[in-house]
Amino acid sequence: MLEFEFGLIFWTAISFGILLVLLYKVALPPLLHVMDERKEYIAQSIKSADESKRVADEMQASYGKKLEDAENHATSIVERARKEAEKLRSNMVKNAEDEVRQLRKLTELEARAEKKKIMIEVEKESSELIVSAAQKVLGRVLTQQDRERIIKEGINEIKGI
Numbered sequence: 001m002l003e004f005e006f007g008l009i010f011w012t013a014i015s016f017g018i019l020l021v022l023l024y025k026v027a028l029p030p031l032l033h034v035m036d037e038r039k040e041y042i043a044q045s046i047k048s049a050d051e052s053k054r055v056a057d058e059m060q061a062s063y064g065k066k067l068e069d070a071e072n073h074a075t076s077i078v079e080r081a082r083k084e085a086e087k088l089r090s091n092m093v094k095n096a097e098d099e100v101r102q103l104r105k106l107t108e109l110e111a112r113a114e115k116k117k118i119m120i121e122v123e124k125e126s127s128e129l130i131v132s133a134a135q136k137v138l139g140r141v142l143t144q145q146d147r148e149r150i151i152k153e154g155i156n157e158i159k160g161i
Contacts, residue, residue, distance in 0.1 A: 015137045019130070023158070027125055031118060038114050042107050049103045056096035060089050123155055130154035 063085050134150045135142055142150065 019133045034118060042111055045107045049100045053096050053100055056092055063089060126154060126158050127151040
């Protein structure tokens with residue numbers, strides 16, 4: 001028959017609360033710091049890509065002015081120069097856009113990889129903390145089955161947060 005032991009429930013809840021507080025105080029700040037650094041790195045990469053695009057746009061404007069000066073020279077030379085400048089501008093813009101796209105893709109891939117790495121670290125550290133806390137609470141060394149079960153439950157609860 002099912003019996004509720006309120007003392008056991010109470011102390012289990014207290015132990016779990018202590019575990020959550022320890023995780024919040026010990027594991028969360030370094031993780032947030034790493035994520036903030038990564039966010040700053042990504043923002044800097046995007047800013048750098050935007051700066052490259054701005055420089056390309058300035059170069060395009062410069063070529064436009066030179067083309068306008070060439071128009072005053074001679075009609076036949078102007079026509080040929082304008083075609084070449086347009087071709088060059090298109091290639092430069094295309095190259096700059098391609099570079100920006102590649103840089104953003106690379107940055108996204110790096111961010112995903114870093115996030116995955118951090119999540120693996122969190123799971124590893126959390127599992128170690130959970131097992132250690134469980135051993136201290138229970139006052140005995142846990143079997144491999146107990147360890148796996150406690151780690152699985154703890155990771156699932158952390159993922160739920």
